[in-house]
Amino acid sequence: xxxxxxxxxxxxxxxxxxxxxxxxxxxxxxxxxxxxxxxxxxxxxxxxxxxxxxxxxxxxxxxxxxxxxxxxxxxxxxxxxxxxxxxxxxxxxxxxxxxxxxxxxxxxxxxxxxxxxxxxxxxxxxxxxxxxxxxxxxxxxxxxxxxxxxxxxxxxxxxxxxxxxxxxxxxxxxxxxxxxxxxxxxxxxxxxxxxxxxxxxxxxxxxxxxxxxxxxxxxxxxxxxxxxxxxxxxxxxxxxxxxxxxxxxxxxxxxxxxxxxxxxxxxxxxxxx
Amino acid sequence: xxxxxxxxxxxxxxxxxxxxxxxxxxxxxxxxxxxxxxxxxxxxxxxxxxxxxxxxxxxxxxxxxxxxxxxxxxxxxxxxxxxxxxxxxxxxxxxxxxxxxxxxxxxxxxxxxxxxxxxxxxxxxxxxxxxxxxxxxxxxxxxxxxxxxxxxxxxxxxxxxxxxxxxxxxxxxxxxxxxxxxxxxxxxxxxxxxxxxxxxxxxxxxxxxxxxxxxxxxxxxxxxxxxxxxxxxxxxxxxxxxxxxxxxxxxxxxxxxxxxxxxxxxxxxxxxxxx
Ligand SMILES: Nc1ncnc2c1ncn2[C@@H]1O[C@H](COP(=O)(O)OP(=O)(O)O)[C@@H](O)[C@H]1O
Ligand SMILES: [Mg+2]
Numbered sequence: 001x002x003x004x005x006x007x008x009x010x011x012x013x014x015x016x017x018x019x020x021x022x023x024x025x026x027x028x029x030x031x032x033x034x035x036x037x038x039x040x041x042x043x044x045x046x047x048x049x050x051x052x053x054x055x056x057x058x059x060x061x062x063x064x065x066x067x068x069x070x071x072x073x074x075x076x077x078x079x080x081x082x083x084x085x086x087x088x089x090x091x092x093x094x095x096x097x098x099x100x101x102x103x104x105x106x107x108x109x110x111x112x113x114x115x116x117x118x119x120x121x122x123x124x125x126x127x128x129x130x131x132x133x134x135x136x137x138x139x140x141x142x143x144x145x146x147x148x149x150x151x152x153x154x155x156x157x158x159x160x161x162x163x164x165x166x167x168x169x170x171x172x173x174x175x176x177x178x179x180x181x182x183x184x185x186x187x188x189x190x191x192x193x194x195x196x197x198x199x200x201x202x203x204x205x206x207x208x209x210x211x212x213x214x215x216x217x218x219x220x221x222x223x224x225x226x227x228x229x230x231x232x233x234x235x236x237x238x239x240x241x242x243x244x245x246x247x248x249x250x251x252x253x254x255x256x257x258x259x260x261x262x263x264x265x266x267x268x269x270x271x272x273x
Numbered sequence: 274x275x276x277x278x279x280x281x282x283x284x285x286x287x288x289x290x291x292x293x294x295x296x297x298x299x300x301x302x303x304x305x306x307x308x309x310x311x312x313x314x315x316x317x318x319x320x321x322x323x324x325x326x327x328x329x330x331x332x333x334x335x336x337x338x339x340x341x342x343x344x345x346x347x348x349x350x351x352x353x354x355x356x357x358x359x360x361x362x363x364x365x366x367x368x369x370x371x372x373x374x375x376x377x378x379x380x381x382x383x384x385x386x387x388x389x390x391x392x393x394x395x396x397x398x399x400x401x402x403x404x405x406x407x408x409x410x411x412x413x414x415x416x417x418x419x420x421x422x423x424x425x426x427x428x429x430x431x432x433x434x435x436x437x438x439x440x441x442x443x444x445x446x447x448x449x450x451x452x453x454x455x456x457x458x459x460x461x462x463x464x465x466x467x468x469x470x471x472x473x474x475x476x477x478x479x480x481x482x483x484x485x486x487x488x489x490x491x492x493x494x495x496x497x498x499x500x501x502x503x504x505x506x507x508x509x510x511x512x513x514x515x516x517x518x519x520x521x522x523x524x525x526x527x528x529x530x531x532x533x534x535x536x537x538x539x540x541x542x543x544x545x546x547x548x
Contacts, residue, residue: 135371136371137370137371137372137375165369165370165371166369168371169368169369169370169371169412169413172411172413173365173413176413217366218363218365218366221361221363221366221367222366222367222369224324224329224361225361225366225367225369225424226369226379227329227354228327228329228354228358228359228361228428229354229358229369229379229380229383229427229428229431230351230354230355230380230383230384230431231379231383232351232383236384236385237382237383237385238381238382238385238386238387238388238391239378239382239388239391240374240375240378240381240382240388240391240392240395241375241388242388
């Protein structure tokens with residue numbers, strides 16, 4: 001049952017977006033975040049929105065995936081919306097819409113609530129584009145290359161990437177193991193469902209302990225197997241799949257820079273809303 | 274060539290008094306191109322021996338030489354590990370990455386081969402184990418036998434001269450076991466690779482030309498497989514069984530059927546009987 005679990009939320013397809021270099025996708029995501037933070041008028045959120053929708057269309061990802069990516073944080077969004085509604089703004093003479101006891105909603109706070117909500121939604125929707133179009137493993141690869149200069153200051157770039165790779169590799173294996181141990185304990189009469197929260201938490205111990213023991217044994221064996229395969233750290237290591245920038249990568253970066261520029265210029269020319 | 278001289282190994286335990294010698298004076302010589310099978314029941318020191326072959330463990334005393342390179346010489350370890358590949362028991366704990374072909378590439382990447390050559394080796398190795406169709410798959414979706422074939426391919430991509438399989442078939446179903454055995458036999462015959470197969474299944478020993486029997490950290494018997502199977506009683510004393518066919522052969526001889534005690538496979542026995 002755990003076998004088909006997907007990490008992150010990769011949506012397989014062979015679109016031009018999927019084929020971009022993972023480094024490009026990380027960089028465009030950073031530019032995208034900058035672009036969203038450059039927006040200070042509500043109407044300008046139309047640019048990130050257009051960007052997200054067009055990337056989804058080019059990547060052949062159904063638009064409902066935008067909704068899926070926002071769903072996990074919907075309570076945070078609602079909370080932020082309500083909180084901002086009642087927080088006072090630092091405007092001189094706010095136009096009061098509603099006032100009761102110490103609660104006060106003003107025109108300005110409504111504006112700010114909408115603004116914050118849109119910012120959160122566009123941020124999450126845009127950054128999820130990266131995980132939708134890139135496998136975790138190629139993201140790791142991209143990160144390793146991008147952070148490579150940090151090796152000069154003794155930052156363990158390769159080791160981090162290797163740890164991420166191994167974690168990604170073993171998550172399905174360990175999930176399968178949890179499944180097995182749970183069934184084995186159930187067969188011995190263990191009860192994970194009834195009782196108070198504390199009792200239920202305690203009943204997890206017979207699952208966690210075997211899991212940890214087996215994880216340590218696996219780690220030990222894996223280390224041996226890696227050493228047998230000549231692993232000796234990142235030094236002198238090569239790669240089968242060498243990352244290469246293509247012309248599309250250049251276009252992607254240019255589009256992002258273009259969007260940031262458009263947002264800045266338009267907001268200067270049109271200081272409404 | 275592998276040369277093991279008076280190898281002793283003791284695992285470190287908390288109490289110094291009852292140290293166990295997992296290997297107790299093992300001396301062996303294995304020539305290039307041999308197909309050797311090492312048998313022995315649980316705890317007889319087979320895995321400990323295997324881990325000495327590529328320097329994962331260092332001898333308490335004695336020496337292990339691979340092509341005259343001593344495993345004690347740290348500067349030679351990487352060279353030794355390129356010459357001798359070990360496949361372990363649990364396929365799950367040998368696969369490092371999330372894509373089959375990237376995992377096969379792991380070894381060559383570690384020794385700094387350039388990317389085009391890695392590609393060639395990966396494709397070739399996957400073809401040798403018959404897994405080329407699964408190059409882009411996720412390893413955890415494969416069967417045990419398939420995973421073990423990937424692990425073998427990962428070793429082949431390093432292009433070693435010697436392949437060691439430490440109970441690599443123990444966790445596989447009969448079909449998976451057969452697949453692995455066939456691949457290993459082919460490698461020995463066609464590529465003249467030295468193969469050392471460690472196993473508890475006597476049936477598998479039939480494939481090897483030389484059989485080494487271990488017990489309590491010592492080599493008890495060492496010789497041509499066919500010859501060793503003539504000493505069924507001695508094997509049983511070491512709580513090991515001869516393969517069913519050999520047992521049948523001995524039983525037939527005991528009951529007065531006039532055949533020689535040479536046959537160790539079904540076809541050989543059938544031929545003897547039809548003569
Ligand atoms: N990590 C270890 N620590 C202590 N003793 C060990 C360890 N591994 C193996 N042994 C002991 O060494 C002996 C040989 O084990 P091993 O080489 O694994 O045998 P085999 O592979 O033939 O089953 C056994 O008695 C075992 O208990
Ligand atoms: Mg063993």
